[in-house]
Amino acid sequence: MIRDLALAFRSGGGFGLGLAFFLLVAVLVPLGVGPDPATLARIAPGVLWVGAALASLLTLDRMYALDYEDGSLDLLATAPLPMEGVVAMKALAHWLVTGLPLTLASPVLALLLNLPGAGYVWLVASLALGTPALSVIGAFGAALTVGIKRGGLLLSLLVLPLYVPTLIFGAEVARRGAMGQALDTPLLLLAGISLGVAALLPFAAAFALRVNLR
Known part of the structure; x- marks a missing residue:
């Protein structure tokens, strides 16, 4: 995980790119x-x-x-460390x-979109609870397309439909929180999705990686 974090900050392809895109959406x-x-x-x-x-x-x-590309994945596949643990650490990174x-x-971006003050806490809470699910689902999708040249479009087509439940319930938590409505149901469903994908998808992703590395 530390290596993945170092590569992301060194190459500038993770931290800055995601924030810049998020900012552009809120501005445009x-x-x-x-x-x-x-x-x-x-x-x-919904926009956020x-x-x-x-x-x-x-x-x-x-x-x-x-x-x-550098063969590290083949070494990880044959290492004593379970492949499921590798997937989990990459999703965490x-x-x-x-x-x-x-x-x-x-x-800050909610301020640009005039989100009511009551919704700020629930927006942050929904993102904190739901974005880990996005990373784990993404790790599964990336495992399915590893080794495919120009697989970015295919990855998007695979992952975006899987994002839909998290997106629906995450936005609903923020919306209900902003309006002062009861949000027990979407909050529990969002938590259930995050816990479910965290428990199951690392195993599916590890299986996909082993198949693609054969």
């Missing part, structure tokens, strides 16, 4: 839909969650690419580089 949406505060407040949770999901998608194709900065930056 008001230009497209107009400056009406009521409209921006209504769409802010869509921006976070797409920003998380940007760097997924690099998750295993460098290790595959991706979240630390992408998901965590997006979560911390979200209140």
Whole structure:
């Protein structure tokens, strides 16, 4: 994981790229839909969650690419360390580089979209709870496409449909929190998705990696 973090910061392809994309989404949406505060407040949770999901998608194709190119992935596959642990650590590194900065930056960008004050805490909470699921799902998708030349488009087509439940319930938590409504159901469903993918997808991703490395 430390190696992945060092490569992400050194190459500039993770931390800065995701934040820049997230910022562009928050800046461009008001230009497209107009400056009406009521409209921006209504769409802010969905826009910010869509921006976070797409920003998380940007760097997924690099998750295993460098290790595959220099042969490190083959060594990891034959090492005593379980492949599932390798997948989990790579997903964690991706979240630390992408998901965590997006979560911390979200209140500032929510201000640009006129999100009601009551929704700030729940926006951060929903992103903190849901973005780990995006990273784990992305790790699974990247494992399916490792070794495929120009597999970025295929990876996007595979991963984006899997992002939809997390996106729906994450945005719903932020929306209900902003409106002061009960949010037990979407919050529990979002937590269930994150825990479910964290428990199951590392095994599926490890299996996919072993198949692709044969």
